Amino acid sequence: MLTLSIKHWREILRGFRCLKISKTTLPVLTYVRVLINIDTVTVTGTDLGQTVTYQLPRTGEMGIGEFLVPIKDLQAALSRRSAKGILGIEAGPEKGTFHIEEDGSVSRIPFATIDAVEFPEPSPLGEQVGGLVVHAVQQLAPALACASQDPTREILNAVRVEPEAVVATDGWRLFHAEGRTGIVEAFSLPASVFLQEFDTTKPVAVYRNDEHVQSMACVQGPWTYRWQVPVGQFPNWSAVVPKHTDAWQAVTFSKDDLHQLTVNLAKLPSLSGKNAPAGLLLRNGEVALWSGDGEERQFHPLAPLSRPEHGQFWTAFNFGYVHQALNWGATRLCLKDALSPLVLRGENREWVVMPLRMEEPQWPATLEKPRLVTREAPTHPRPVRHVARVAKPVVANVAVSEEEPQQAAEELVAEASRVREALKGIVRDLSALMKLGKDVLRERAGLKKEHAALKRSLKQLREINI
Incomplete structure (x- = not known):
């Protein structure tokens, strides 16, 4: 059984919010895979376009194996729980159970699962091609705000990282931050909310895998973020800057x-x-x-x-x-x-x-x-909770x-x-539709009677011998 604090589980799930699985037609993508090896525990989620992996050391009496956990059920189990509580997951090929310890009480919530064999295997990291320095990591969040969110403009749905600049644009505005980024060859990061998960005080390692479908990955701490490289060329942004x-x-x-x-x-x-x-x-x-x-x-x-x-x-x-x-x-x-x-x-x-x-x-x-x-500020303002993440x-x-x-x-x-006026109009329209429907039903009943009369007349004609 994998047991972590509820606070830790929430931090892990926050990294998976970038996955676009709400309208997927593949049920297996609505799960995260938990893989327990000899030394590590890996939690992986994917929407096929991007893959997020969180790795932590194996501790306690965790049994070696793998299983799938439905993301929505895990979110529901964590909802309205104390951050000091503990949540353990035990699962088999078809069924699983959340074990929740909170305020001295223990509760169990069952969930349905599927065989972990169906989960798609993440692509290998490939070769490391450099790393983003702290200055470049700090520019990702403001650049993300300027990237296009239009799904028809795939090339602009990205933050462009070049050797001397970080760039993003949606066609109406452009952001660029100059300075050494730490990479040799330019690449595009998807305009994903996962970029907000990077610690802005630490560098990020960058990998490229050119086998089969070209993919790239960023690694920082326990997080690994993989994505498929889009086909196309980023526009010449420097020509737009005055x-x-x-x-x-x-x-x-x-x-x-x-x-x-x-x-x-x-x-x-x-x-x-x-x-x-x-x-x-x-x-x-x-x-x-x-x-x-x-x-x-x-x-x-x-x-x-x-x-x-x-x-x-x-x-x-x-x-x-x-x-x-x-x-x-x-x-x-x-x-x-x-x-x-x-x-x-x-x-x-x-x-x-x-x-x-x-x-x-x-x-x-x-x-x-x-x-x-x-408005004047209060005499004793509430303390502000500072988050070092972003x-x-x-x-x-x-x-x-x-x-x-x-x-x-x-x-x-x-x-x-x-x-109110709009509702009145809707009621009038519905009344007219009901009246029209009744008229149609009456006409249909009349047609049925005429059809029956014609059938009887035809039958009588057939019985006449000439």
Whole structure:
């Protein structure tokens, strides 16, 4: 029996969340294989496109062998359990049992399984072709946020790792971080949430297997992540990155500026949506962020320009892309004109955001800063739990104005009215369908009677002798 703490099991399952098995037609892929050897225990899951393996030393009285465990049943067994509890798994060819020890009590949950022979064998690691240095590992998470999620663009569903750069793009924005990565030949990592499992303080070994179907693997600590190399060529991203941006207009943010900007941005109208449009207006050496339409348009003045100039120009962009870059550490914003990309820079990182095409709005004579209400921090804030695994972006708490509850209530009432009217329409349509159905049934009954009468008439005609 394999026995681990519930906390340990949850850490293992978190690594398997990248597997796309919810719509699989192969039942065996909904299981993880537990293989117990003389010295090690290996837990493996796969969706055929990517394979995740977790290895730990064999301890205690674990019997040598292998068995399959359904992922959903294991998740259900771990649900709402104390992290201090213990879960053991004992399984045979067809049946298995979860043994759970928690708060002094023991419970047993049976589950159904299948023969482990049906589980596909992972491909060999192959030859080591280098290793990602710590700097490159730290760029994987922000690059993952910019990779395409469109399944029809397989080449862009990846984070590109080159000898001197880490790159990702979805066609509308591009992320690249320059610096030595530790590998000699470029390759593409799938845009998988598993990349968030890598410890950003340790390097990652990279392997390539050219036998049969070309595959690659990354190994760090107990984790091994394998994937099939996609067919195709990653686009020439360097041709898209603007050159000589030092001559562009630029805004540099301090830490206080970034915090205040993050708080105030979400207060501007139309920025509640992830892909809501926003823009920048430059006028006589000053720059302001704008959002909203018509009379609702508001402005938030930013830091002074690096090269104050007279005149005016504006640009529009996807707010979600820029906000994400700011959360990942962008501190400098560079812009040239309304048709040029927006460039955001952080420490050893750069984001390129393509502008939106739209008609030039009507600008007011003066730019008034919107009145924003901020919320004071509590006297005794709750301690923040720091996770060393991945440094994720932190979004500041946004204050709520006094008008928002009333506005939210009005919107809720309006939405309820719309739903009620829609339901009335559905009821009317259903009533019409029921009436139509009854008419069809009546016509069908009439046709049956006519058909029976015709049969009787035909029978009578056949009985007449001439």
